[in-house]
Amino acid sequence: MASRARISPPSTRSAKARPARRAPGRYHHGDLRRALIEEAVLTIQQQGVEGLTLRSVAERLGVSRTALYRHYRDKGALLAAVAREGFRAFGDTLAEAFAAPGGGPAGFQAMGRAYVRFAVTHPAHYRVMFGGFLDACNRDPELVAEAERSFAALTGAIVGLQRAGLLCPDDPARLARHVWAVSHGVAMLAIDGQLRGADPDEEMQYAIDRLLTGIRKM
Amino acid sequence: MASRARISPPSTRSAKARPARRAPGRYHHGDLRRALIEEAVLTIQQQGVEGLTLRSVAERLGVSRTALYRHYRDKGALLAAVAREGFRAFGDTLAEAFAAPGGGPAGFQAMGRAYVRFAVTHPAHYRVMFGGFLDACNRDPELVAEAERSFAALTGAIVGLQRAGLLCPDDPARLARHVWAVSHGVAMLAIDGQLRGADPDEEMQYAIDRLLTGIRKM
DNA sequence: ACCTGAACACCGTTCAAGT
DNA sequence: ACCTGAACACCGTTCAAGT
Numbered sequence: 001m002a003s004r005a006r007i008s009p010p011s012t013r014s015a016k017a018r019p020a021r022r023a024p025g026r027y028h029h030g031d032l033r034r035a036l037i038e039e040a041v042l043t044i045q046q047q048g049v050e051g052l053t054l055r056s057v058a059e060r061l062g063v064s065r066t067a068l069y070r071h072y073r074d075k076g077a078l079l080a081a082v083a084r085e086g087f088r089a090f091g092d093t094l095a096e097a098f099a100a101p102g103g104g105p106a107g108f109q110a111m112g113r114a115y116v117r118f119a120v121t122h123p124a125h126y127r128v129m130f131g132g133f134l135d136a137c138n139r140d141p142e143l144v145a146e147a148e149r150s151f152a153a154l155t156g157a158i159v160g161l162q163r164a165g166l167l168c169p170d171d172p173a174r175l176a177r178h179v180w181a182v183s184h185g186v187a188m189l190a191i192d193g194q195l196r197g198a199d200p201d202e203e204m205q206y207a208i209d210r211l212l213t214g215i216r217k218m
Numbered sequence: 219m220a221s222r223a224r225i226s227p228p229s230t231r232s233a234k235a236r237p238a239r240r241a242p243g244r245y246h247h248g249d250l251r252r253a254l255i256e257e258a259v260l261t262i263q264q265q266g267v268e269g270l271t272l273r274s275v276a277e278r279l280g281v282s283r284t285a286l287y288r289h290y291r292d293k294g295a296l297l298a299a300v301a302r303e304g305f306r307a308f309g310d311t312l313a314e315a316f317a318a319p320g321g322g323p324a325g326f327q328a329m330g331r332a333y334v335r336f337a338v339t340h341p342a343h344y345r346v347m348f349g350g351f352l353d354a355c356n357r358d359p360e361l362v363a364e365a366e367r368s369f370a371a372l373t374g375a376i377v378g379l380q381r382a383g384l385l386c387p388d389d390p391a392r393l394a395r396h397v398w399a400v401s402h403g404v405a406m407l408a409i410d411g412q413l414r415g416a417d418p419d420e421e422m423q424y425a426i427d428r429l430l431t432g433i434r435k436m
Numbered sequence: 437a438c439c440t441g442a443a444c445a446c447c448g449t450t451c452a453a454g455t
Numbered sequence: 456a457c458c459t460g461a462a463c464a465c466c467g468t469t470c471a472a473g474t
Contacts, residue, residue, distance in 0.1 A: 032457090050351075054448065064459050066449080075448065132410050133268075177413070178425055185403030192350050195395070207396055213431065250438090272467065282440050284468080293467065 007041075007089045007122055033071040035061055037081055044082075044124035049133055054078075079128050080140045086125030087146035093118050094153040105166060108157050109208050112183060116204040119187035126191060130184065154179060182211055225259075225307045225340055251289040253279055255299055262300075262342035267351055272296075297346050298358045304343030305364035311336050312371040323384060326375050327426050330401060334422040337405035344409060348402065372397060400429055 039057045054075055058065045072078045097114035098107040119126040128134070134143070155176045161167040167175065186207050190200035257275045272293055276283045290296045315332035316325040337344040346352070352361070373394045379385040385393065404425050408418035 048350075053446090055446085066451090066460085067458055069449075070457060130406075130410075132266075174424065177407070177416070177421070178428055181403030181407055181425060182400050183403070184406060185399030185401070188348075188402060188406065189395070189399055192348075198395070203395070206392065207399060210396055211428070271465090273465085284441085284470090285439060287468075288438060 007085065007125065032061070032063065032067060036068055036071060036078060037085060040078055040082055041124045044127065049079075049124075049127055049131060052079075076134070077140075079133055080143050082125060083129045083134055084140065084143045084146050086122065086129045087143065087150050089122070089125070090118055090129070091146060091150040091153055094150060098153065098157050103157070103160060104164065105161065105212075108161060109205075109212075111154065111157055112179070112208045112211075113201060113204055115183040116187050116190060116200050120190050120200050123191045126187065130188075151176065151180070179211065182207055225303065225343065250279070250281065250285060254286055254289060254296060255303060258296055258300055259342045262345065267297075267342075267345055267349060270297075294352070295358075297351055298361050300343060301347045301352055302358065302361045302364050304340065304347045305361065305368050307340070307343070308336055308347070309364060309368040309371055312368060316371065316375050321375070321378060322382065323379065323430075326379060327423075327430075329372065329375055330397070330426045330429075331419060331422055333401045334405050334408060334418050338408050338418050341409045344405065348406075369394065369398070397429065400425055 036057060039061055040052060043052050043057060043060075052075075054068055055065050058067060068078065072081065093114050094111050097110040101107050101110055129147075155172050158167060158172050158175050158179070162169060162172065183204070186200070186204050189195050190203065195203055254275060257279055258270060261270050261275060261278075270293075272286055273283050276285060286296065290299065311332050312329050315328040319325050319328055347365075373390050376385060376390050376393050376397070380387060380390065401422070404418070404422050407413050408421065413421055
């Protein structure tokens, strides 16, 4: 079960390794659409979502300020593209984490750990995905579809555990929302650096332990 | 136990009831410092934190664009003031909710419900408090003190339940972080409108039930 | 003390024009 | 098709000047 979507590691491209601008002779950029996403992610990682500026992204790519509008309707569309890429990799990550130990309780726990690890590893994507910057862009149907696929991975795991008699028989969607809330809470605290030095992995494992004892059938 | 800090209801002041600009003859604004906070909260409620503009706040108050700098160093300082006011009311709300039923398990549950209700009732404050807009302003010692007081209310309730033998004997700070993560998760989903029509109060009550079964001594 | 208006260096976005 | 440069309507912030 190979991963379908991987996000290229952000720190791979140092400012030195990357060509600051395209060769002046070249007219068309190789794959500007992709480059814009990557540069946006890089900027968000360094400066936060607030610090993301279309002008600086263009300059760092050695491209005119308006070149972006050939590929994205506006700034929100670029953020939506980042979120879509994030949800795609996120859904894959969750599904793989669940499947790797053969599903079941071990898979459920692995999925929870993978959730927080994804947020910590790709904070820029996670913030755009869940930070509420997409209000107006939520209509992008592909984005919604990817988000729902991620959520479906969680719900599916829950239904499986219920069938095995390991979880209480509450509405799976309700259980999934609760698990989601716990995971999201831990992820946000970790990303915002509010765990005061505590290890996010260990923090999430603790949350899972407390969570499971609560939702499993007694 | 009367409340020490109350946030004036935002919808009280309609655009019509409020004087759009101060009387042109009057030179000094009555209490610009306070008015700036209230207008900022109002704007955030209507347009989101992203939509908060010092220029629009000044215009809505009938004041020059630079008048703000007599009271706050910059935009971040104004947001910090909003957050400080929020944390103050938040800490009071949590403490009162805990005390009202006489503390104990009922107080703990009431505190959890009050947490989410505060977020839903004062989303503008909550977003500024926990939305990560305060990175550079976290040095404001009064803000930090108010935030710690809020967290202490939670930790105190946990320690009380532990002494009564109702909670597992884990490190109170660790337990508090977990409870915080769950509450924060539910609050964020509620604020972001991602509960898909589910009632936030009921959602939080469900989370508390699942949470308690997990963390109480068996 | 408190407020003002002009000014500066930034934004996102549009549009006619280039290749 | 894809990119450019000038332009427009916005930002936050500074500063000399007013009362």
